[in-house]
Amino acid sequence: MEIRIDRDKCVSGGVCAMFAPQIFDQDDDGVGVVDNTAPPAELAAAVRSVAWRCPGHAISVHEDEPDPPRPVHQDQPDPPRPGTPASARR
Ligand code: SF4
Helix, strand or coil, X not given: CEEEECCXXXXXXXXXXXXXXXXXXECCCCCEEECCCCCCHHHHHHHHHHHHXXXXXXXXXXXXXXXXXXXXXXXXXXXXXXXXXXXXXX
């Protein structure tokens, strides 16, 4: 999970720091900052909630890509034996 704050959109209300102080803080100008760039999985829901609540729509959350699916090996039919008539092949 990657969390970003667009400083130009931040309205300095402090919602992020109030609802998820383990992750967010405010700088001296009141602009939201991400204190913890690698939040544990148990705080992921809180991060998403704060991003949704952010009055400036300044917080964006980029989820990690899931692992690609593993290939499924299907049984392949045996190749036709030499000399098999074409009409008998699939
Ligand atoms: S909740 Fe959004 S607008 Fe408010 S301080 Fe945090 S980043 Fe800025």
